[in-house]
Amino acid sequence: MAEQHDAQQHSEVPLAQVTARKRGRLSAVWIIPIIAALLGGWIAVQKLLAEGPTIEISFSSAEGLEAGKTTVKYNGVDVGRIDSLKVSPDRQRILASVQMAPETRDWLVDGTAFWIVRARIAGGSVSGLGTLLSGSYIGMQIGSGSERLRSFTALEVPPVVASTAQGRYFRLQASNLGSLDFGTPIYFRRLQVGQVASYALDEDGRGLTIRVFVNAPYDRYVKAETRFWQASGLDFSLDADGLDVRTQSLTSILIGGLAFDTPPENADADPAAVDTVFKLFDDQLTAMKAPERGSLQYVLYFDESVRGLAVGAPMTFLGMPIGEVVSVRLDAKRQKKDVAIRARVLVAAYPQRFLDMMADPQVLTAGRTAITPEMRHELMNRLVARGLRAQLQTGSLLTGQLYVALTYIPTASPASIDWRSDPPVFPAVKGSFTDIEARLTSILTKIEGMPLAAIGKDLQQSLAALAKTLQDVDALVRRWDGELSPELAKTLAEGRRTLAAAERTFDGAGKALAPDSQTMSELQATIVEVRRAAQSIRVLADYLERHPEALLRGKSEETQE
Amino acid sequence: MNSAGASALSQGCAGCEVCGLVVRLPVPAGAASCPRCGERLHSRRPASIERTWALTIAALLLYIPANLLPVMTTNTPLGAVSDTIMQGVVELWSPTSWPLAIVVFVASVTIPLGKLIALAYLLLTVQRGSVRSNEQRVRLYRLLKFIGRWSMLDVFVDTFVVALIQLQPLMWVEPGAGVIYFAAVVVVTMVAVNSFDPRLIWDLPQQEKQAHG
Numbered sequence: 001m002a003e004q005h006d007a008q009q010h011s012e013v014p015l016a017q018v019t020a021r022k023r024g025r026l027s028a029v030w031i032i033p034i035i036a037a038l039l040g041g042w043i044a045v046q047k048l049l050a051e052g053p054t055i056e057i058s059f060s061s062a063e064g065l066e067a068g069k070t071t072v073k074y075n076g077v078d079v080g081r082i083d084s085l086k087v088s089p090d091r092q093r094i095l096a097s098v099q100m101a102p103e104t105r106d107w108l109v110d111g112t113a114f115w116i117v118r119a120r121i122a123g124g125s126v127s128g129l130g131t132l133l134s135g136s137y138i139g140m141q142i143g144s145g146s147e148r149l150r151s152f153t154a155l156e157v158p159p160v161v162a163s164t165a166q167g168r169y170f171r172l173q174a175s176n177l178g179s180l181d182f183g184t185p186i187y188f189r190r191l192q193v194g195q196v197a198s199y200a201l202d203e204d205g206r207g208l209t210i211r212v213f214v215n216a217p218y219d220r221y222v223k224a225e226t227r228f229w230q231a232s233g234l235d236f237s238l239d240a241d242g243l244d245v246r247t248q249s250l251t252s253i254l255i256g257g258l259a260f261d262t263p264p265e266n267a268d269a270d271p272a273a274v275d276t277v278f279k280l281f282d283d284q285l286t287a288m289k290a291p292e293r294g295s296l297q298y299v300l301y302f303d304e305s306v307r308g309l310a311v312g313a314p315m316t317f318l319g320m321p322i323g324e325v326v327s328v329r330l331d332a333k334r335q336k337k338d339v340a341i342r343a344r345v346l347v348a349a350y351p352q353r354f355l356d357m358m359a360d361p362q363v364l365t366a367g368r369t370a371i372t373p374e375m376r377h378e379l380m381n382r383l384v385a386r387g388l389r390a391q392l393q394t395g396s397l398l399t400g401q402l403y404v405a406l407t408y409i410p411t412a413s414p415a416s417i418d419w420r421s422d423p424p425v426f427p428a429v430k431g432s433f434t435d436i437e438a439r440l441t442s443i444l445t446k447i448e449g450m451p452l453a454a455i456g457k458d459l460q461q462s463l464a465a466l467a468k469t470l471q472d473v474d475a476l477v478r479r480w481d482g483e484l485s486p487e488l489a490k491t492l493a494e495g496r497r498t499l500a501a502a503e504r505t506f507d508g509a510g511k512a513l514a515p516d517s518q519t520m521s522e523l524q525a526t527i528v529e530v531r532r533a534a535q536s537i538r539v540l541a542d543y544l545e546r547h548p549e550a551l552l553r554g555k556s557e558e559t560q561e
Numbered sequence: 562m563n564s565a566g567a568s569a570l571s572q573g574c575a576g577c578e579v580c581g582l583v584v585r586l587p588v589p590a591g592a593a594s595c596p597r598c599g600e601r602l603h604s605r606r607p608a609s610i611e612r613t614w615a616l617t618i619a620a621l622l623l624y625i626p627a628n629l630l631p632v633m634t635t636n637t638p639l640g641a642v643s644d645t646i647m648q649g650v651v652e653l654w655s656p657t658s659w660p661l662a663i664v665v666f667v668a669s670v671t672i673p674l675g676k677l678i679a680l681a682y683l684l685l686t687v688q689r690g691s692v693r694s695n696e697q698r699v700r701l702y703r704l705l706k707f708i709g710r711w712s713m714l715d716v717f718v719d720t721f722v723v724a725l726i727q728l729q730p731l732m733w734v735e736p737g738a739g740v741i742y743f744a745a746v747v748v749v750t751m752v753a754v755n756s757f758d759p760r761l762i763w764d765l766p767q768q769e770k771q772a773h774g
Contacts, residue, residue: 013574013585016593016602029612029756032749033619043626043738069640134640 052102054083056151057114057138062094064118064136072098072114072138079104079140098138108150111143115155157182160197166216169197170272172258174208174280178230179256186212187231187259193218196258210280212258225266228278229287231259244285263288286312295348296376297326297423300390300404304430306343309392309402315347317406320357323349325404346423347390347404351376380417384427387412392431402431568764570604577602609758610684616753617680623746624673630739632719637732645739646670646715668714669743676712676750679705680757687761695762702759709751716744 059065062085072080080100088095100108117139119132131137139158160183161167177199186194194214201208214222258280262269281287306328315323324347331344351371355361364379365371371379389412393405415427512519544551569575569583576583577595584602586593593602606612631643644652646669653662679701686698719740726734 013583014596016575016584016586017596029608029615033615033622036619036622036745036749039742040622040626043630069642071640133638 050102052080052100052104053108053150055080055098055100055108055149057096057098057154058088058151059094059096059116059154060156062096064116064131065094065096065138066135067096070135070137072100072140073117074104074107074140074142079107080138082138107140107142108148108152109143110145110147110149112145112149112152113141113143113155113159114152115139115158117158120158160195161213165213167194167214168219168222168274170212170214170222171275171277172210172212172228172280173277174210174230177208177210180210180230180258181256184255185257186214187257188214188218188221188261190259191218193221209277210258220271221262222260222272222276223262223266223269224272224276225269226260226262226272226278227281227287228258228260229281229284231257231284259284261288295323295350297346297348298390298417298426299421299423300345300347300426300428301331302343302345302392302428302431304343304392306345306392306402308394308400309345309404313395313401313403315349315390315404315406317354319405322354322357322406323347323404345404347426377419384415384417389415390426390428394431568760570760570764575602575604605760605764606756606758609756609761610688612756613680613684613753616749616756617677617684620673620746620749620753621677623742623749624677627673627739627742627746628670630742631737632715632739632743633722633737634735635726635732636735638730643737645737646743665715665718668712672708672712673743673746673750676705676708676754680750680753683757683762698762699759702754702757702762705754709747709754712747712750713744716740716747 064070065082065085067082067085070082071078072082078101080098083097083099085094085096087093115138116136117131118136119129138154141159141162180196180199182196182198184196185192186196194212197211197213199208199210212228260278261284309325309328311325311327313325314321315325326346326348329344329346331342333340333342355364355371358364364375366375387408387410388406389409391405391407391409392402395401395403409429412427412429417427418425511517514520543555547555573588574583574585575593577598577600579600580595580598582595582597584593584596586602586604594600595602628646631645632649634641634643646665650662650666650670653659653665655662683698683702719736723734723736726732
């Protein structure tokens with residue numbers, strides 16, 4: 001009370017109440033910036049932890065790529081994003097700096113591939129349609145290397161075969177690409193078993209190497225002897241064998257394809273090793289017959305035109321194909337001071353095929369599987385001695401294609417195989433068709449020699465005479481017309497009447513002769529009677545013939561027995 | 562005596578900050594409370610500078626993630642796009658919508674940062690006991706107090722857009738973590754402005770004048 005009074009005395013301002021001091025030395029407010037710092041630090045740490053490696057990918061073009069937007073996807077999962085795009089110092093490439101997810105650290109190794117995924121129609125399939133709306137993204141395939149890399153070069157085209165796919169790669173040597181592309185299917189017995197992975201022009205530019213991938217269960221059907229061929233679209237060929245059309249599936253007609261098969265005799269061989277090189281043939285026929293083992297070459301010389309004889313044209317033995325034409329050249333031969341130029345045709349014969357065609361090859365091989373050269377020489381010499389000759393024949397009159405036929409020509413002048421030259425020279429004769437041509441020419445020459453003018457004059461005179469004769473005939477006909485026609489008309493009318501009468505008569509007769517008419521039945525009865533009478537007479541005649549005496553004595557008892 | 566008059570502190574008095582009652586402080590300096598409303602009394606808010614500094618620093622720290630983290634993620638079938646505040650401004654900066662870009666830039670970038678700088682300036686000048694242009698500094702303080710409630714523009718835009726654009730699966734918008742940090746910056750700054758005692762601005766000059774006088 002005293003205090004209050006004192007305060008009132010001091011001033012009219014009321015005195016504050018005294019409370020205990022509670023404040024600590026350091027303000028608790030400092031917790032707030034600490035929390036803020038912790039939050040910020042936590043975010044930063046999280047951001048750093050979530051930050052994967054930054055890599056550099058080099059593209060030939062950044063079309064469709066956008067910094068900060070375009071993502072890197074591995075099997076559809078986002079694993080990175082493009083930070084920035086810039087042009088390389090040499091201005092040839094675009095360098096993209098890509099922020100990858102932390103889990104990709106172990107994926108960025110030697111062999112890892114990146115490519116731009118765009119909408120793409122290839123190999124009979126449409127892919128990346130989603131990118132039409134969402135924009136392109138970068139596809140990723142993890143390599144199998146161990147060396148970690150920080151810069152990559154993007155593939156120009158997406159890899160056709162996933163790195164995880166089971167199977168084997170093979171290489172094909174081709175002369176041209178045909179209608180192949182990445183992802184072009186490969187067929188085995190019309191079943192799609194793989195696809196074209198890549199192709200590249202050879203260093204020397206003379207051919208292409210196509211890398212194909214055959215999927216796992218089917219890759220064991222690729223043997224060392226397997227043949228690959230282009231099954232691209234429709235394959236027409238018009239040759240000495242006529243028109244031939246070959247196709248694979250409808251898909252391959254549209255987009256092309258490759259096919260392979262193994263000749264049946266090699267079907268049990270071991271599967272081919274990875275990256276085995278095969279030759280790519282143009283079609284199935286050449287593929288399946290091409291590398292014949294132990295082909296024998298012969299030379300044929302022809303003095304006639306070989307127009308229409310193509311390389312690859314068949315050589316037949318009595319119509320069975322046993323070889324083909326390897327080359328057609330000209331050959332000059334000097335005889336004393338004269339020079340003879342003739343066509344030189346090199347043919348390849350396949351003895352194994354010849355044996356395969358034999359119903360019983362043992363007759364020729366004498367129990368062995370193959371013919372020895374000595375046996376072959378002897379056999380060929382004998383066949384030639386019997387008149388076997390090579391001859392050019394026309395396979396098709398339409399195309400004029402020629403082929404080499406080995407036929408027996410009994411009238412051929414004696415000849416023999418020249419074994420000394422290499423390759424041996426097989427005797428040839430003029431082709432039948434060219435023979436016909438020569439004969440036709442001689443006929444034409446004779447026709448040309450005919451006195452056609454004189455014949456023409458004679459013909460003209462004959463024709464004039466004929467014209468006159470015809471005029472006479474004409475007059476005669478007119479006379480006939482005037483004099484004979486009325487008579488003829490009358491006769492015709494009478495004739496018609498007679499015919500009508502006859503018709504009526506026949507009508508009556510027809511009625512009488514109808515099967516159910518009385519006349520008919522009576523007639524039938526009569527005929528039966530007559531037949532019986534005739535029978536009796538025949539019996540009588542027979543009896544009388546054997547027993548002429550009966551005519552005088554009557555029937556004897558003995559004869560009746 | 563100058564035009565501002567003698568301060569209560571110099572006369573041993575203090576004004577209650579709630580009911581406005583002016584009371585004399587007890588002679589041995591200690592904690593006191595208002596006899597009318599019970600509010601604790603202080604001549605100057607206790608540890609005002611320390612608190613304001615702490616809050617300002619906290620706001621500054623929060624300001625970093627607020628600007629680095631995305632405030633909004635727009636999902637469309639074409640992909641998801643996340644935007645930070647500055648990216649939003651850059652995106653708005655086009656011949657047609659540049660005024661909007663300026664509004665967003667001013668409201669979301671300039672003002673929060675300006676507030677923090679202004680607070681730091683006030684604190685520094687008070688701590689150094691500067692005597693110059695104290696009227697301008699008081700005006701600056703009033704501006705800070707006034708403007709505080711208007712700097713939530715970005716947060717408002719974000720909440721509205723997120724609530725309205727939910728056309729799943731065609732298009733939808735998700736809030737980003739940045740918006741929480743941004744809201745925290747605004748709130749912490751407002752608290753900092755409130756914890757600053759403007760009376761400190763003219764304390765020192767008056768003491769000096771009294772000392773001179």
